[in-house]
Amino acid sequence: MLEKTSRPADVRRWPGSIPVGHRYTPGRAGEVFFAALRDGGVLLGSRCPSCELVYAPARAFCERCFSELAPDTEVGPGGELVSFTVAFAGVDGRPLDVPVTYGLVRLDGADTVFLHVLLDAGDEPLEIGERIEAVLRPGTERTGSILDIEGFRPVERTA
Amino acid sequence: MGRRVAVVGAGMTRFVRRAQETGKELAWEAARAALGSCELTLEDIDAVCLTSAPDAFDGVHMKGEYLSEGAGAWGKPCIRTYVGGGSGVFAGIQAWYTVASGIADVALVVAEEKMSSTQPHPQGAFLTIFDSVLERPLGPNLLWIFALEMQRYMSVHGLDKRDIARVAVKNKRNAAGHPSALLGQADITVEDVLASETLAWPVQRLDVSPISDGAVALVVAAEGVAERLTDRPVWIQGVGWNLDTAYWTNRDLVFPEYVANAARMAYEMAGVTEPRKQIHVAEPYDPFDYKELHHLEGLLLFERGRAPEAARDGVLDRDGDLPSCPSGGLLGVGNPIAAAGLMKLAELFWQLRGEAGARQVPGTPERGVAQAWGDLMQVGTVVVMGVDGAGTGAAAAAPDAAAPDAAAPDASTPPVAPVGRSLSETEFRSAVGAVEHEVDARYEWDAGIAVGRFLEGLRRGRILGRSCSGCERVLVPPRMFCERCFRATDAWVEVGSTGTVQTYSVCHVAWDMRPLETPQMPAVISIDGSDGGFLHLLGEVDPNDVTVGMAVEAVWKHDDEREGSILDIAYFRPKGRT
Numbered sequence: 056m057l058e059k060t061s062r063p064a065d066v067r068r069w070p071g072s073i074p075v076g077h078r079y080t081p082g083r084a085g086e087v088f089f090a091a092l093r094d095g096g097v098l099l100g101s102r103c104p105s106c107e108l109v110y111a112p113a114r115a116f117c118e119r120c121f122s123e124l125a126p127d128t129e130v131g132p133g134g135e136l137v138s139f140t141v142a143f144a145g146v147d148g149r150p151l152d153v154p155v156t157y158g159l160v161r162l163d164g165a166d167t168v169f170l171h172v173l174l175d176a177g178d179e180p181l182e183i184g185e186r187i188e189a190v191l192r193p194g195t196e197r198t199g200s201i202l203d204i205e206g207f208r209p210v211e212r213t214a
Numbered sequence: 215m216g217r218r219v220a221v222v223g224a225g226m227t228r229f230v231r232r233a234q235e236t237g238k239e240l241a242w243e244a245a246r247a248a249l250g251s252c253e254l255t256l257e258d259i260d261a262v263c264l265t266s267a268p269d270a271f272d273g274v275h276m277k278g279e280y281l282s283e284g285a286g287a288w289g290k291p292c293i294r295t296y297v298g299g300g301s302g303v304f305a306g307i308q309a310w311y312t313v314a315s316g317i318a319d320v321a322l323v324v325a326e327e328k329m330s331s332t333q334p335h336p337q338g339a340f341l342t343i344f345d346s347v348l349e350r351p352l353g354p355n356l357l358w359i360f361a362l363e364m365q366r367y368m369s370v371h372g373l374d375k376r377d378i379a380r381v382a383v384k385n386k387r388n389a390a391g392h393p394s395a396l397l398g399q400a401d402i403t404v405e406d407v408l409a410s411e412t413l414a415w416p417v418q419r420l421d422v423s424p425i426s427d428g429a430v431a432l433v434v435a436a437e438g439v440a441e442r443l444t445d446r447p448v449w450i451q452g453v454g455w456n457l458d459t460a461y462w463t464n465r466d467l468v469f470p471e472y473v474a475n476a477a478r479m480a481y482e483m484a485g486v487t488e489p490r491k492q493i494h495v496a497e498p499y500d501p502f503d504y505k506e507l508h509h510l511e512g513l514l515l516f517e518r519g520r521a522p523e524a525a526r527d528g529v530l531d532r533d534g535d536l537p538s539c540p541s542g543g544l545l546g547v548g549n550p551i552a553a554a555g556l557m558k559l560a561e562l563f564w565q566l567r568g569e570a571g572a573r574q575v576p577g578t579p580e581r582g583v584a585q586a587w588g589d590l591m592q593v594g595t596v597v598v599m600g601v602d603g604a605g606t607g608a609a610a611a612a613p614d615a616a617a618p619d620a621a622a623p624d625a626s627t628p629p630v631a632p633v634g635r636s637l638s639e640t641e642f643r644s645a646v647g648a649v650e651h652e653v654d655a656r657y658e659w660d661a662g663i664a665v666g667r668f669l670e671g672l673r674r675g676r677i678l679g680r681s682c683s684g685c686e687r688v689l690v691p692p693r694m695f696c697e698r699c700f701r702a703t704d705a706w707v708e709v710g711s712t713g714t715v716q717t718y719s720v721c722h723v724a725w726d727m728r729p730l731e732t733p734q735m736p737a738v739i740s741i742d743g744s745d746g747g748f749l750h751l752l753g754e755v756d757p758n759d760v761t762v763g764m765a766v767e768a769v770w771k772h773d774d775e776r777e778g779s780i781l782d783i784a785y786f787r788p789k790g791r792t
Contacts, residue, residue, distance in 0.1 A: 081645065
């Protein structure tokens with residue numbers, strides 16, 4: 056029953072797309088986190104007293120015990136590099152002009168890890184477990200975005 | 215059939231146009247309210263049943279995984295089920311088999327939807343439910359489906375739109391007593407509905423439920439456990455679900471056979487033999503007002519075409535003989551798709567326990583039915599709930615329910631978690647930390663074997679079908695297999711290029727709700743010589759002169775303009791016109 060074609064170019068195809076975009080608002084905890092980052096250059100986490108965990112960036116609830124949480128705990132700006140990768144290609148598979156290093160970062164005072172970019176890695180190879188710190192954009196340039204953190208850089212290399 | 219399963223707790227957020235909460239924060243608020251209502255914590259939960267409608271609404275691919283921690287699924291067995299608009303009621307079915315099977319003693323059931331994220335309009339996410347090759351080139355929008363089905367329903371039964379509009383009035387009035395409602399309106403009238411803007415005739419603005427954000431959760435437990443958790447468990451007596459063919463233009467849209475099949479399945483399990491007598495309260499799916507009536511007939515609670523007169527005569531009112539959507543339904547409370555379906559199960563739980571506050575139906579209802587509908591207008595999901603755990607259909611002992619609370623609505627009964635803040639349009643546009651992304655996904659759809667040949671026929675000015683000798687049908691659009699006989703179809707058959715208008719609409723808006731300069735007249739055309747037909751457009755006719763049953767003929771593009779596309783037929787016009 057299957058029919059084969061030896062001329063794939065002859066196969067009729069209908070191009071199309073799903074014409075939607077999205078506007079994501081950051082939610083109860085996220086609004087506080089981003090306002091503090093923009094206005095005070097401060098990184099906030101949420102402490103769950105029953106689980107003895109600090110989530111960072113801040114969250115509205117504890118995923119383990121369902122307690123309501125508040126963005127009440129300042130974390131960072133220093134932290135630990137938990138893992139990293141160097142991307143040589145973009146999402147479309149094409150080579151990047153400049154490779155980008157992405158890192159998983161645990162901020163001081165936090166138990167959770169989040170994704171950001173690493174800056175100024177220099178010639179010396181990065182090491183998992185090494186000390187890093189957040190580099191914030193100047194207050195006048197901050198808009199309330201995760202990109203208000205320009206990235207993270209190794210601490211000892213800039214000392 | 216496995217262990218008996220009861221609902222022991224329920225909670226929901228308010229339904230709002232734009233919630234400040236993220237999707238997972240909404241899920242958490244509803245789940246926490248449900249757990250709190252039966253004094254349980256996450257530690258008591260063995261498994262999580264999660265549902266949400268298309269990923270494209272929240273704009274999160276793999277939305278089930280994204281929502282999981284808000285649904286309490288950290289470190290627990292959890293899966294998201296999905297049957298389009300039928301998802302919310304299906305979550306109750308999923309919960310039933312999760313517990314009846316012995317996999318879990320206590321399960322948390324969570325449904326969430328955040329439609330406000332989608333820009334410019336959530337309908338954009340629906341465009342690909344239409345066949346990419348045969349339907350989407352015609353420029354359809356989701357309203358067409360409802361308008362075409364509503365027109366067919368009204369036309370075949372000779373219904374008065376006033377009777378249908380009463381459903382919108384009833385539900386928006388009922389919702390005035392619901393602390394979660396988005397569109398409760400105690401003083402709305404039939405005239406208001408009939409005077410509202412026409413979107414796609416016969417669908418007008420107030421016939422339609424609103425785009426909403428919200429979440430709902432239930433706690434369900436097995437027999438032996440449920441009785442320890444509450445004095446008044448509400449038992450899931452029967453469940454049923456069913457799918458019809460996705461070739462929707464091949465079905466007679468006048469009756470939802472798939473809902474009837476799902477209802478028969480659920481009633482048999484529940485021991486319900488006379489639904490109209492044994493069901494005391496109904497929560498049929500009401501995204502549009504006519505759908506509630508359509509579904510009440512599908513649920514076998516009224517004869518075909520007779521539900522509208524029940525609406526007219528007050529039978530469906532909260533104090534009527536068969537209260538329908540006492541919650542206020544999707545039309546009144548709101549329609550965050552999956553959450554709205556699960557809200558119907560929560561409403562039965564509260565009604566059957568006598569806890570529905572200002573919305574409580576009179577008497578002591580012992581059994582109710584909830585239903586939802588979705589996918590490509592082809593799925594019916596049905597749950598029967600009752601105070602009698604035996605579910606035999608025998609007269610149940612009177613529940614020791616508290617007397618209905620005649621006091622003013624109390625936001626704590628039923629458990630309703632207020633959303634943090636319903637964002638205004640300005641707040642939504644200016645929220646700190648908000649970001650926007652386009653979905654940068656493009657597709658190339660193949661016509662496939664059968665439709666490829668069909669399109670080649672159109673290029674030559676011929677309409678082709680496939681015959682099935684099993685059911686003796688000629689299938690248009692053609693397919694290489696028969697979905698009923700599940701065998702290969704037999705031969706190509708040329709059918710006529712004339713047909714009959716099964717149903718039509720006059721559509722005034724595009725999918726993003728912008729007004730059209732020239733209204734479109736979509737129609738489902740039954741093709742002569744076939745047992746099917748397809749969606750196309752009408753032309754060379756005044757909208758006022760179109761009728762269901764009108765004979766039409768294809769108007770072809772010139773030979774040299776035809777390219778093997780559904781648009782090789784320019785449109786259909788009244789037959790015999792020269």
